[in-house]
Amino acid sequence: MRIPPPPGRALKEPGAAGEGREGRLTxxxxxxxxxxxxxxxxxxxxxxxxxxxxxxxxxxxxxxxxPNKAALLDAVAETVLARLDVERGDPDWAGQLRALARSYRRIALAHPHLVPLLVTRPLATPLALRPRGTLRPLEAVLALLTRAGFSAADALHVYRALFGFLHGHVLNELQELVENPEESDDLLRLGLHRLPIGEFPLLRALAPVLAAYDGAGELERGLDILLAGLAATLGRDAAAGR
Amino acid sequence: MRIPPPPGRALKEPGAAGEGREGRLTxxxxxxxxxxxxxxxxxxxxxxxxxxxxxxxxxxxxxxxxPNKAALLDAVAETVLARLDVERGDPDWAGQLRALARSYRRIALAHPHLVPLLVTRPLATPLALRPRGTLRPLEAVLALLTRAGFSAADALHVYRALFGFLHGHVLNELQELVENPEESDDLLRLGLHRLPIGEFPLLRALAPVLAAYDGAGELERGLDILLAGLAATLGRDAAAGR
DNA sequence: AAAGTACTGTCTACGCTGTAGACCTACAGG
DNA sequence: CCTGTAGGTCTACAGCGTAGACAGTACTTT
Structure with missing residues (x-):
């Protein structure tokens, strides 16, 4: 009774939203x-x-x-993270990590709605079962650092410190601050006038500082501290500088 | 036609799952x-x-x-974060921040499934509209640090660095590593044997190190670096030590 | 050339989700 | 007593992820 549709397409011939329309979906x-x-x-x-x-x-x-929606989301996250790359042979390990950090930040800012996924998915999947593309940067950093003279354990430690910092940083930078974009006064634009002065005097007074957040600067200053600290803690001489 | 139920209760009198059963729900x-x-x-x-x-x-x-499910989840996160407290008058600001960090970690480990919410919700709500309970630790840290001599801007900077680090740390610590808990060999327990040796030689070799992750230790070492680094960067003498 | 096999696309249907709207009751304040 | 408000329930709606069955296409093997 039921006429089967011409299998390549079926719905929405008539101008509907759909895009491409090539025979096979990739x-x-x-x-x-x-x-x-x-x-x-x-x-x-x-x-x-x-x-x-x-x-x-x-x-x-x-x-x-x-296989299901979760896997699809993982795959989206993977394709984005696959854009990270590391020059494994570079002797300037600190410089290479800085570049990696900047790339990560750039990606996060380009896809802010994806960030919760990026930082959160690893909690749900054992490391070895994660999409390969998300493990590749890890392996690459390990290679970079062991070639630079770190022990494997120290290299892992550095990787974790770096990505912990990075996750924390982008979560900071992407925090929503502005409540009312078209307002010109900082206090009102951030909505801080809602907070009782008695309970939040300092926070309210911070309106201009909050409004002037400089993500790139914070990243660099954080990296300064982190890389110098790691080099010192792990007992290597720091070529960690700018 | 329809007999209304005795309004206090209605469903499941007969032993069903429900708990309390006091007249009013709080x-x-x-x-x-x-x-x-x-x-x-x-x-x-x-x-x-x-x-x-x-x-x-x-x-x-x-x-x-x-008002809706999102608000309910925010409220759950708030009640948990309200357990954080800061001794605003303590002159040992670094010690106070260490204690705060340890509390935060303890809370995160006690409620691992809540962590995605904790780190992720601030991305969706402007600061001033967040539940008050989540802003109180911020105000308290600002008070602590300004009393200890920091400028307001520096105090904010320290707060952000601390919570960025903290978020990154708990995300690291709660990463799923183990695939097969009852396996005794590290490589197999973590499932790392699935990774092609050619592509992931270093990661596979790290099985024992990964298996021996020490969250408390990592937190302390991170705090060492962070607090010393901040004190130095912001040009104060560090009482930041142990 | 025929048959088999794998893959892609579609349809239907199931049990679940968050929540708007209407109604009813109990209680508080006048 | 009456009235207003807040809490509880019911029904209903539109949307969700996905299992299962089936049909057509494109290779591979015979």
Whole structure:
């Protein structure tokens, strides 16, 4: 009774939202569309149905390219993190880590809605089962540091310190501060006037400082402290400088 | 046609799961039950219906105590963070921050499933609109540090560095490493044998080091570096030591 | 050329989710 | 006593992730 649709396409011929429309749907197209939705509408807006609509396909099609939604999100995070790269042979290990940190920050700022995923997914998946692309930077940093003379254990320690710092930094930098963007006075723009003066005098007084947050600067100053501290703690001479 | 239930209770008289059963449901009871579910079954297991069932009430009852689910989750995070306290008058500011850091870590380890919320919610709500309980530690640290002689701007800087580090640290410490708990060999227990030797030689070799992770130690070493570094950067003499 | 196999796409359906709206009751203050 | 407010419940809606079954396509093997 039921006429099966011409299998390449079926829904929405008539101008509807869907994009590409090439015969086969590729994994990369799925991930790219997912990232676009996350960037544009936030991570909660990404549902399998919403994603399928953006691709002009049936929702169930997505399950041919990912076993479930969590895996799909992991894969999106992976493609983004795969853009990190490390020059393993560079003898200036500190410089190389600085560059890595700056790349990570750049990526986080480019995809702020993805950051909760980036910092949070590793809590749910054992290290060895994580997408390979997310482990590659780790291996690369280990190579960089062992070539520079660190022990393997110290290299791991440095990696953890660096990414701990990085996660903390981007979470800081992406904190929402502004409540009322078009207001010109700092206190009002940040909404700090809502806080009772009796209980939060210092915080209220900080309005101009909060408003002048300098993410790039904070990153660099943090790296100064971290790299110098690590080099000292691990008993190496610091070429850690600027 | 429809007989209304005796309004105090209605569902599940007969031994069903529900707890307390006092006439009025309190906000605290709601939050406590929510935390219990999150701790016991993970944050994704907490639905409004699941929570209502645990309380032996109709799901819609919850909306008398919180405007929506996000606010309810924020409130849970708030009650947990309210347990942090700071001795504002203590002249040993570094010692006080160390204590704060240890408390934060203790809380995070006690409620691991809550950690994604703790680090992630501030991205969604402007500072001034966050639950007051989460701003109180900030105000307290500002008071501590300004009394100890820091400028307000430096005090904020220290606060941010500390909580950035703390967030990064607990995310590190709560990373899932173990794939197969009952296995005795480190490599197999962590599942690292899955990684191709060619691509991940260093990571695979790290199995014993990964298995011996010492969270408390890492926190202290991180604090050593951070507090000394901050004291130096901000040009104060460091009483920052142990 | 035929048959088998794997892959992709679609449809339907199930049990779940958050919450708006309406209603009803109990209690507090006048 | 009446009135207002806050808490509890019920129903209903639109959307969710995904299991299962089926159909067509594109290779591979015979």
């Amino acid at each position: 994994r990369d197209a799925v991930l790219a569309a997912a990232l676009e939705i996350i960037d544009g509408e936030g991570a909660e807006a990404l549902s399998m149905r919403r994603l399928a609509r953006a691709l002009g396909r049936d929702p169930m099609t997505l399950y041919r390219h990912a | 906000r605290d009871a709601v939050l406590a039950a929510a935390l219990e579910i999150i701790d016991g079954e993970g944050a994704e297991a907490l639905s409004m219906r699941r929570l209502a069932r645990a309380l032996g009430r109709d799901p819609m009852t919850l909306y008398r105590h919180a």
